[in-house]
Amino acid sequence: xxxxxxxxxxxxxxxFLEELKELLRIPSISTLPENKEATHRAADFVADQLxxxxxxxxxxxxxxxxxxxxxxxxxxxxxxxxxCYGHYDVxxxxxxxxxxxxxxxxxxxxxxxxxxxxxxxxxxxxxHIKAFEALRAVYGKPPVNIKVLIEGEEEVGGxxxxxFVAANPEKLKADVALVSDTEMYEAxxxxxxxxxxGLVYMEIEARGPARDLHSGLYGGAAPNAVFGLVExxxxxxxxxxxxxxxxxxxxxxxPSADEKASWTxxxxxxxxxxxxxxxxxxxxxxxxxxVFERTWARPTFEVHGIAGGFTGxxxxxxxxxxxxxxxxxxxxxxxxxxxxxAAVRQFxxxxxxxxxxxxxxxxxxxxxxxxKTDHHAIQVAAKAFSDIFGKPTVFTRSGGSIPIVGDFAxxxxxxxxxxxxxxxxxxxxxxxxxxxxRNYFDGIRTLGHFFEEYAKA
Amino acid sequence: xxxxxxxxxxxxxxxFLEELKELLRIPSISTLPENKEATHRAADFVADQLxxxxxxxxxxxxxxxxxxxxxxxxxxxxxxxxxCYGHYDVxxxxxxxxxxxxxxxxxxxxxxxxxxxxxxxxxxxxxHIKAFEALRAVYGKPPVNIKVLIEGEEEVGGxxxxxFVAANPEKLKADVALVSDTEMYEAxxxxxxxxxxGLVYMEIEARGPARDLHSGLYGGAAPNAVFGLVExxxxxxxxxxxxxxxxxxxxxxxPSADEKASWTxxxxxxxxxxxxxxxxxxxxxxxxxxVFERTWARPTFEVHGIAGGFTGxxxxxxxxxxxxxxxxxxxxxxxxxxxxxAAVRQFxxxxxxxxxxxxxxxxxxxxxxxxKTDHHAIQVAAKAFSDIFGKPTVFTRSGGSIPIVGDFAxxxxxxxxxxxxxxxxxxxxxxxxxxxxRNYFDGIRTLGHFFEEYAKA
Numbered sequence: 001x002x003x004x005x006x007x008x009x010x011x012x013x014x015x016f017l018e019e020l021k022e023l024l025r026i027p028s029i030s031t032l033p034e035n036k037e038a039t040h041r042a043a044d045f046v047a048d049q050l051x052x053x054x055x056x057x058x059x060x061x062x063x064x065x066x067x068x069x070x071x072x073x074x075x076x077x078x079x080x081x082x083x084c085y086g087h088y089d090v091x092x093x094x095x096x097x098x099x100x101x102x103x104x105x106x107x108x109x110x111x112x113x114x115x116x117x118x119x120x121x122x123x124x125x126x127x128h129i130k131a132f133e134a135l136r137a138v139y140g141k142p143p144v145n146i147k148v149l150i151e152g153e154e155e156v157g158g159x160x161x162x163x164f165v166a167a168n169p170e171k172l173k174a175d176v177a178l179v180s181d182t183e184m185y186e187a188x189x190x191x192x193x194x195x196x197x198g199l200v201y202m203e204i205e206a207r208g209p210a211r212d213l214h215s216g217l218y219g220g221a222a223p224n225a226v227f228g229l230v231e232x233x234x235x236x237x238x239x240x241x242x243x244x245x246x247x248x249x250x251x252x253x254x255p256s257a258d259e260k261a262s263w264t265x266x267x268x269x270x271x272x273x274x275x276x277x278x279x280x281x282x283x284x285x286x287x288x289x290x291v292f293e294r295t296w297a298r299p300t301f302e303v304h305g306i307a308g309g310f311t312g313x314x315x316x317x318x319x320x321x322x323x324x325x326x327x328x329x330x331x332x333x334x335x336x337x338x339x340x341x342a343a344v345r346q347f348x349x350x351x352x353x354x355x356x357x358x359x360x361x362x363x364x365x366x367x368x369x370x371x372k373t374d375h376h377a378i379q380v381a382a383k384a385f386s387d388i389f390g391k392p393t394v395f396t397r398s399g400g401s402i403p404i405v406g407d408f409a410x411x412x413x414x415x416x417x418x419x420x421x422x423x424x425x426x427x428x429x430x431x432x433x434x435x436x437x438r439n440y441f442d443g444i445r446t447l448g449h450f451f452e453e454y455a456k457a
Numbered sequence: 458x459x460x461x462x463x464x465x466x467x468x469x470x471x472x473f474l475e476e477l478k479e480l481l482r483i484p485s486i487s488t489l490p491e492n493k494e495a496t497h498r499a500a501d502f503v504a505d506q507l508x509x510x511x512x513x514x515x516x517x518x519x520x521x522x523x524x525x526x527x528x529x530x531x532x533x534x535x536x537x538x539x540x541c542y543g544h545y546d547v548x549x550x551x552x553x554x555x556x557x558x559x560x561x562x563x564x565x566x567x568x569x570x571x572x573x574x575x576x577x578x579x580x581x582x583x584x585h586i587k588a589f590e591a592l593r594a595v596y597g598k599p600p601v602n603i604k605v606l607i608e609g610e611e612e613v614g615g616x617x618x619x620x621f622v623a624a625n626p627e628k629l630k631a632d633v634a635l636v637s638d639t640e641m642y643e644a645x646x647x648x649x650x651x652x653x654x655g656l657v658y659m660e661i662e663a664r665g666p667a668r669d670l671h672s673g674l675y676g677g678a679a680p681n682a683v684f685g686l687v688e689x690x691x692x693x694x695x696x697x698x699x700x701x702x703x704x705x706x707x708x709x710x711x712p713s714a715d716e717k718a719s720w721t722x723x724x725x726x727x728x729x730x731x732x733x734x735x736x737x738x739x740x741x742x743x744x745x746x747x748v749f750e751r752t753w754a755r756p757t758f759e760v761h762g763i764a765g766g767f768t769g770x771x772x773x774x775x776x777x778x779x780x781x782x783x784x785x786x787x788x789x790x791x792x793x794x795x796x797x798x799a800a801v802r803q804f805x806x807x808x809x810x811x812x813x814x815x816x817x818x819x820x821x822x823x824x825x826x827x828x829k830t831d832h833h834a835i836q837v838a839a840k841a842f843s844d845i846f847g848k849p850t851v852f853t854r855s856g857g858s859i860p861i862v863g864d865f866a867x868x869x870x871x872x873x874x875x876x877x878x879x880x881x882x883x884x885x886x887x888x889x890x891x892x893x894x895r896n897y898f899d900g901i902r903t904l905g906h907f908f909e910e911y912a913k914a
Contacts, residue, residue, distance in 0.1 A: 197673060201772045210736020211555070214886050215759045216654060216857025219787050220698065220751035221742045222735045226760045226782075227694065234691030237684065239810055241677065277675070279667025282812040284680045294677035302672045303683045304775050305766030310783060314488040314613050315658045315820045316548065317785060317857075318761050318886060325683075326767060328774060330676050353696060355739040363772045400673025400774075 002387070004138040005448040009130075013441055016130050017113070019049070020440065021106040023088070023122050024115040030066055030089035030156045039152045042088040043067040046129070046150050053133040054141065055148070063160035066152030070171075073132070074145045079455055080377075081145035083174035083414070085404055086125025086181065087154035090117035091429045098431035111437055118435035119426040124180035125150060127421065127440060131447035143455030147174055151404075154181075158403055165407040176377040177408045178450075180443065182420030185266060185396055187436070190385035190446075192378060193418035195296060195397030196405055198331035198368035200340050203361040204229065204348060205324045212309070212318040219319060223355025226308040226323040231353045233325060237301045241285040241294070243329070247343040248299055253334045255297045262395060263292040296397035300330045330368075330399060337365035366406045370397075371415040376457060381417045384450035388442055419446070459844070461595040462905040466587075470898055473587050474570070476506070477897065480545070480579050481563040481572040487523055487546035487613045496609045499545040500524040503586070503607050510590040511598065512605070520617035523609030527628075530589070531602045536912050537834075538602035540631035540871070542861055543582025543638065544611035547574035548886045555888035568894055575892035576883040581637035582607060584878065584897060588904035595905075600912035604631055608861075611638075614658075614821040615860050622864040633834040634865045635907075637900065639877030642723060642853050644893070647842035647903075649835060650875035652753060652854030653862055655788030655825035657797050660818040661686065661805060662781045669766070669775040676776060680812025683765040683780040688810045690782060694758045698742040698751070700786070704800040705756055710791040712754045716852075720749040723851065734881065753854035757787045787825075787856060794822035823860035828872045833914060838874045841907035845899055876907070 009016070028042035029035045043060055047069045051058045055071040066089060074081070093103035093116045101107040106115035113123070128148070135142045149172065151161035165172060184191040208225035209218070237243050255263075270291060274283055285294040294300075308323025310316035329340055345360050352358045371378055373395055382393035398418075405416045421443035427433045466473070485499035486492045500517055503526045508515045512528040523546060531538070550560035550573045558564040563572035570580065585605070592599045606629065608618035622629060641648040665682035666675070694700050712720075727748060731740055742751040751757075765780025767773035786797055802817050809815045828835060830852055839850035855875075862873045878900035884890045 199673070199774070201774070208737050211884075211887050213735065214857060215757070215761060215785065216656070216787060216855065217885075218735060218752060219757040219759050219856055220755050221740050221748045223737045223739070223741045224759055226763050227690070230687050230690045230760060230763070231696065233684070233687045239688065278670065278679045280665050280680050280812045281814060282680070283678050284810075284812045285678045289677075291678045295675060298677050300672070300676040302676050302681055302774075302776060303687065303766065304672065304773060305768040305777065306683050306687070306780065307764050307768040309760065309762030311762040311764035311781070312488065312549070315783065315785075316488070316612075316761060316886070317656070317658070317759075319759060320762065323763065324768070326772065328672065328772075330673065353741075355737045355741045357738060398673065399676055400671065 002449045002452065005134050005452070006445055008134045008137050009441055009444050016441070016444065017437065020113070020123060020126050023126060024106040024117055025104055027104045028089050028152065029092050030153050031092060039066040039089060043069050043152055046088050049129050050148060053129050054136040061164070065160055068161060068164055069150040071148040072146065073142055075141050076143060076145050076455070079144045080175040080457065081147060081173070082451070082454065083147045083149060083172055083177045083408070084128050085149050085177060085179045086128060087121045087151045088125065089152040089155050090120070090122070091155050093431070095431060100432055108437065112434040113437050113440070114432055114434045116433055118433055119422040120428040120433065121154065121181045123435040123440055124421055124443065127180060127443040128447060130444045131451065134444065134448050135451060142451055144451055147172060161404060162407050165411050169411050172412055174412065174414055177414055177416040179402070179405065179416055179418055180420050181402070182398065182418045183422035183424055183426065184420065185394055187423055188389060188391065190389040190391060190393040192382055192385065192393055192395055193398050193420065194373060194378065194395045195333065195370045196368060196402055197399050198335065198337060198366045198406065199328055199401040200331065200337050200365045201328045201363040202344060203324060203326055203363060205322060205359045205361070206232065207322050207357045208355060209319060209321050212321050215317040215319045222319050223353070224319045225356060226320045228353040228356035229306070229308065229323040229325055232348065232351050232358065233303060235351050236347065240287055243299060243301045245301070245343055245347040248329065248340065251334045251336065252299060252332055255293065259395070260293070263290065266394065266396070295399040297332055299332055299335060301327065303327050333368040333370040335368060337367050341365055366401060366403050369405055369409055375415055377415070377417055377454060380453045380457065381419055381450055384453050385419065385446055388446040388449055459902070459906050459909065462591050463902055465591045465594050466898055466901050473898070473901070474894065477570070477580060477583050478563040480583060481574055482561055484561045485546050485609065486549050487610050488549060496523040496546060500526050500609055503545050506586050507605060510586050511593040518621065522617055525618055525621055526607040528605040529603065530599055532598050533600060533602050533912070536601045537632040537914065538604060538630070539908070539911065540604045540606060540629055540634045540865070541585050542606050542634055542636045543585060544578045544608050545582065546609040546612050547577070547579070548612050550888070552888060557889055565894065569891040570894050571889055571891045573890055575890055576879040577885040577890065578611065578638045580892035580897055581878055581900065584637060584900040585904060587901045588908065591901060591905050592908060599908055601908055604629060618861060619864050622868050626868050629869055631869065631871055634871055634873040636859065636862065636873055636875055637877050638859060639855055639875045640879035640881055640883065641877065642851055644880055645846060646848055647846040647850040648853055649839055649842065649850055650855050650877065651828045651830055651852050652790065653826050653859055654856050655792065655794060655823045655863065656785055656858035657788065657794050657801070657822045658785040658820040659801060660781060660783055660820060662779065662816045663689065664779050664814045665812060666776060666778050669778050672774040672776045679776050680810070681776045682813060683777045685810040685813035686763070686765065686780040686782055689805065689808050689815065690760055692808050693804065697744055700756060700758045702758070702800055702804040705786065705797065708791045708793065709756060709789055712750070719852065720747065723853070752856040754789055756789055756792065758784065760784050787858065790825040790827045792825060794824050798822055821860070823858055823863045826862050826866060832872055834872070834874055834911065837911050837914060838876050838907055841910050842876060842903055845903040845906055876903070
């Protein structure tokens, strides 16, 4: 059956690439208010292409910021329903001077297509639409029921889509979600991401004296808000990276022996990782855990930023009145964000130094997520990926968070297949972002093949 | 004799106040390169006023940063020579939004003059010039020999004046130095400061990964520069305020039993000090030491400012590549600044966390100092102060540092009279700094009276 899809894709490669370039020329930078017209244009382009691919229902839904595009094609009674998600918005291209060719003039070089959003996520999102087009060409319609939800605020927090999912569980009801917004472990290696860490992000503000004091006159007797915050934060984690906040590890689930064993087969060079990716003198983290475990399967406590007192050039001898830190805890599956937030609040209460008052402000909280590898849709996706790329599919996790996956789990009760065709060197959010053109076509083929196989279930 | 001075001051109060306001309007913030024009303007103002007060020699001396003003009036053969010092530069006014009236628009409220630098040190420094003017009006010239040295870098380390003093011991030769840059113990209580803490001020920069990393992808394995700095700083001092840097307490000299006993007679209400001055929930510091001992006679470690990572609004999940803290140690007499700097460097070396690299930059270093109360000039000053304010003069120390006092001791071999007219609630270095207008005039009278009395010796 795949041969028909393959043939259709092969015959239409040139047009598929031109259409993607057209989408990439639209500077749909969601964080810039002045690009509002562009985000609307990108939404319209996506809606038009979904209609052209045959979707009988296509809606453009206005939000407080950038429009959502929703489409459905539910003409396969008795077959499962897949909710496909993607985003048409992109990161700002700065610093512009580092781009070899302009970010919104898609350019082919060495088998790659260079443009802002080529991999994240226009190229991957658009491959879904082209897969639907191919399925329609071959079968007249997709072999399963399809719902599509494309947003334009992924790079700015995704508030509108989160609210939409929460408010429309019936409309979005499906058996599984499918997202192509991740990367393959390395070129040619089919990869399904089956675990994401969650995130609890907080701001801690420490207040000491009523105002900044002269450190000569009051030093020795007055509390210092910066030092108070330093004392507090230093107690949150030890030198080995082990979090000292009571209760944090209570519900942490270790990866299975099988999963851990599978990670040892992934190609990984710690020296190269240290030198080329991290760029510090040493790696840090919990002894007895591999880098994969530390970054994929262990909670972490990080201070993302800290500010307080005098930080200009030269010297000012103040005892600072206030200091603020942005901190987060990454969560692994089974950890309850509410429980973690409560644990942090209790820790701050119990460890606030003498003379200091601390306020904890919660900015966001979402759980870690895992999809079971024996879930049927995952099995089918792994096989389809493997069939097209000719290698066994590996299961990895990501230490990062994709909030929409949590929204699908919470409000729709469905797992998400993270089937991405990006590569580790695509340069997401960086100058010279690119997408491998071969992966674009193979992604369309893989997606088409997945829908075919999933219909047989 | 004092009546004539008193009368001259009384007749000229309005003009003296207007002239001071003119000086206070000049934003001579020495730490900001963009205010260079203003510091020059302040120096010119001071030089012009010294000339107007009758000084036959007035020199403006360019330096690498801000000009020095030197003047001399040596027409009293056989009489002692007093070297008067002050500074025309001021601290930055931040945070601006906390000022009731703008920092460089001097405003009278409730008998005070509000402006940055009103007490520290323009108001006090200018009272010297007005005392000279009064002495000239009454006697045609000051009754002792006067040398004046006014600098513009006191708030940024005073490098130029230190170099000038070191290079010109013959030019600056005097019997005693006189500085009005301190405060009275409480309103109406004449106070001579006989002890100062020294200061070693440093910047510590921590570097972790080569660039800011995504905390989802690298969190758990990559070093965090902010947390590394937090870990390091937290080890410098314990929760009781005891410094943990090895060697810091080696040469600390305790105050004599007599001096400690005299402090117990100073009016002091710890609750009021906490509520009105410090404004925090509790005082901090070393158990077993009084507040006077903690702030006057014990070394302290403070973090004046800290910055690193993302500190804007909202959330950004970075592992910061760099973080910087400004720190200082206040020194008591007998502690050697060089030894203390070496101890801090060694401490940082020994305690830099894994994966982090730290750089220590020394911004300034000066020793603590004491003047003997039986010195003749101190005795005369105490009497003059007492005569004008109608109360016995008390001897206190300050926890602050006046590096020039150390330079005068080292290079000129002379003690310094610290005769200040500030008040404890003047808010030096803080928003809404003010100077009591009555003290401004009484300061001029006291200084005039001191010169009269010192001439009789």
